[in-house]
Amino acid sequence: MESIGNRLRSFGLRDLVVLLTCLLGAYLLRVRDKYRLHPAWRMESDFSHLSNNQFSRNWEKLPNPKITDIESDGHNEIVIATHTNLPRLKILKLPDLDNSSSKILPFILEQSSVSLISKDDQNLDYKRPVLIEVGFLEPYKSVVQIRKQVVVVLLADTTVLCFDYKLRLLWKKQLNTYLDYTKYYVKEAAILISSHELSPDDGGLVVVGYSLGDRHHFQQTARHSQEKPSKPLDNIFDKTPDERMEELVVENLDHFTLFGLAGKDGKEGLHHRPGDFEALPEETDIFKAHHFKLGLRKGLAHLKEQHWSHYSQSLIQALPHRWKFGYDSAIELARFKKDAENYDGDNDAGTALPSLFGLDDLHLAGYAFGGMRPHSPSEHVKNPNVIVTHSNEGIGVMNLVRRWPLTSLKLPHHGAVYVDFNQDGSVDEVKAHFTSDPSNSDNCLAVVHSIDNPSTGVIFNASICQPPTFIDMLSVSGSFLKFHSSNLKEDKKLSVLPLVVKKVAKKRSVLSHLRSIGFRSPNQGYDAVFLLSNGKMTSYGPHGHLNWQVDAPIQWNNQAKIFGRGRNHNPEVLDVYHNAFQPSMQAFSLQVFGKQDAAVVAGWDSIAVISLVDGTLLADHSLPCQPTSAVVIGDFDNDGLNDAIVQCTSGYFGFQMKRQTGFWYTVALSMLLVLIVAGFTALCSFDDYYYDDEDKEAEE
Structure with missing residues (x-):
């Protein structure tokens, strides 16, 4: 005990640097909160009043x-x-x-x-x-x-x-x-x-x-x-x-x-x-x-x-x-x-x-x-x-x-979002551009321009199928492992409108990706988020810089490929695809009364929650049927976190948002890291003290 007391009294600059290094390491290795979608309830629909006894038409929804x-x-x-x-x-x-x-x-x-x-x-x-x-x-x-x-x-x-x-x-x-x-x-x-x-x-x-x-x-x-x-x-x-x-x-x-x-x-x-x-x-x-x-x-x-x-x-x-x-x-x-x-x-x-x-x-x-x-x-x-x-x-x-x-x-263009995107005082049009020829170089683009002068007032054009530059490719997870192609043929009827939200995204780099943190851009303007039928989501900032790009676990292009091959397929499924199915993407706040920092996306047979800050997959779950409308957001279980209701071809399904906090895991990790480093430091200090005593005895 006396040695420990002496050690504490001799706390110096080196020990302070070691302690700060431990705290920094604990921050970088901190355990983030985890979310999951938990099925909570269901409600079946009655098809007897529908004209086809399967799903609702436009006037029956x-x-x-x-x-x-x-x-x-x-x-x-x-x-x-x-x-x-x-x-x-x-x-x-x-x-x-x-x-x-x-x-x-x-x-x-x-x-x-x-x-x-x-x-x-x-x-x-x-x-x-x-x-x-x-x-x-x-x-x-x-x-x-x-x-x-x-x-x-x-x-x-x-x-x-x-x-x-x-x-x-x-x-x-x-x-x-x-x-x-x-x-x-x-x-x-x-x-x-x-x-x-x-x-x-x-x-x-x-x-x-x-x-x-x-x-x-x-x-x-x-x-x-x-x-x-x-x-x-x-x-x-x-x-x-x-x-x-x-x-x-x-x-x-x-x-x-x-x-x-x-x-x-x-x-x-x-x-x-x-x-x-x-x-x-x-x-x-x-x-x-x-x-x-x-x-x-x-x-x-x-x-x-x-x-x-x-x-x-x-x-x-x-x-x-x-x-x-x-x-x-x-x-x-x-x-x-x-x-x-x-x-x-x-x-x-x-x-x-x-x-x-x-x-x-x-x-x-x-x-x-x-x-x-x-x-x-x-x-x-x-x-x-x-x-x-x-x-x-x-x-x-x-x-x-x-x-x-x-x-x-x-505003006659129903495939676009209108907003003052870069906060310059003019109305801008945000849309995804696809050509009839998927191999065209202009296919699969994010286009943002002012409606005052569409030809010369272009704010930016950028790819939403692959990272636009090599530097951006470094910040996209898995870019070197996956082949990115713009040869994507989108069904315009089922295309999802871009999502435009007040800027919350963090601009990511290789270093920030490895550390799981980001460098926040100036909090001015909007972020535009684009969703493709293959599940690829891309976020761009107000000046055309790439925030993040991820592959969400939702899609509906596989069904289009199957139906396009002309092989024998279930006519009822084909009818649902063309006349009932509606993919969707909308912003919401994870916490009730919070800022819109997440997006819920629904595809052919799954639903996912994506962070609008860095594109992280927060939660996802499979669906037993195809969604026919936008996901309804609200806290139906009164726990302070927003939940989701999916309306699909067979009825309604409620999903609870569950959160597992990482605070106590981070505290335990920090204490363990400090103890390990302190132990090694104490051992090294003890050895130095022991050899110093031997040198003094030899001199005497």
Whole structure:
């Protein structure tokens, strides 16, 4: 003990360097947190109401479920719409997962349900649910306030139903009574539920938007804001209002129709239907105008609507715009004002409603984690004065105060994402480029350019099939072991849109790869992540530098190769591939209320979670069927980690996200490393002390 005390008292510079070296080694060899996807529950689908008794067509698809705390009691529920015998709205709860010893995946339990049709409804196909949304109609006031959410359902005949948290019907309203729904279906839809009010005593606001499609795939000419009507305008006034409205709706199926309803009783407060706010040709010279930004002719403009360049700064804040399928549509509240250089004091978005307010911009954790009570994203917008829609047409902005269209940005390319990618104040287009000839040198490219001048405003072009440079190849794991080829023929119908997120990626190098750490680039701009059918994922930074490239354990190109060979194959599987299967990729946060630092990707028969920081595979699992919609993200087991629900051809499957922390392993490793090094150091010091004593005795 005396020798140890002497050793501690003689702690010097060399010992300090050894200790710091041990701590650095423990940091570099630290054990990272591990994640896994654990199957938690299942729910089988009923195929009896489907036309082919196998999977749903476009007009038969059920909406994605919602994971939310509908009662504000700190426990999330799953709200889902089903079509077993009769269309119903259900609130589901988890089975007892902790005490389940069976190896069979348990069925999820029903907590409450309600029918979506009345006894007078005869044709159930018209009453099929197409979208559900949850939200708050009561304003957020304090952290001690307990608010209950409402559930709004849109049916196939454009009927809107509003239920309280106990699934009691509050009100019901049909928006469109002019069409024969044996011919048309709701192609896309979005719902916004907000505590803001259009008028006093409205009891909140419910905004519903949708566009229609031809059920039998007849090609309809959507002329809204693109070309002149083919029929003389004077014939319009010879018809009844109902006939005129029916004709306008049929001629403008792609038009994103918008309705604002009072949350208390469903009373209509604003609308934007086909034909609303449109100027007559003799009243404007707008047909001669040319949209120099996009190269499109404007056609019939809305009255008092201004070009989007007058609100470019506010509009850029509403990006990114990412639309390919009907469930990509969205409605948001925002605060718009004219750019300083375009402000003339007239025709602005108007003064905000005095009853509107917004929460702080900082999004604190949920009440169960010591933060805010449950609330909607729209409640973070202070003094909103516009409704922003993301639809197949692009971005539309509706004046919330004056209740007319303020501006719009038409974005016709559904295979691209639009965002201010490099933060230079202009709208950029991010897309993956493929040619009809897979051997073409321009095949398999990431293309990012400004829509102001697509030919000269190119930000970067880079390969997404192989590392673009030799230096980048050094940072890609396995580049020397695998042969990279750009001869990949992508099915554009099944291609996945790029994922654009606020920059979180770390630029990797050989040294950082060996040390499993990265050098973070300036946290400005966006990262663009591309997914190919062979599972290859590539991330590029805002200036075209490669962040990372990995091979994810998901794919769907093998099925395309099999079907393309013309050999005998199962026609049912081929039908699923062409008409039901939908691969997807979307960003989410691993922790509830965290930043978007991961992506969930779904392929033909598997699902995977990839880190957006460095491309690490965090978790993956096989699927028993083919996904037919985007993966639903939410914390249904209330453990603070987001979980996943996959809707596929045979039903719904819930996956829990499980985390195994590496903290204590790192602590044990650090202590072991310090003890080993300290032991060797002590032995060496003892030998030096022993030989020093012998030398002194010899001298005496």
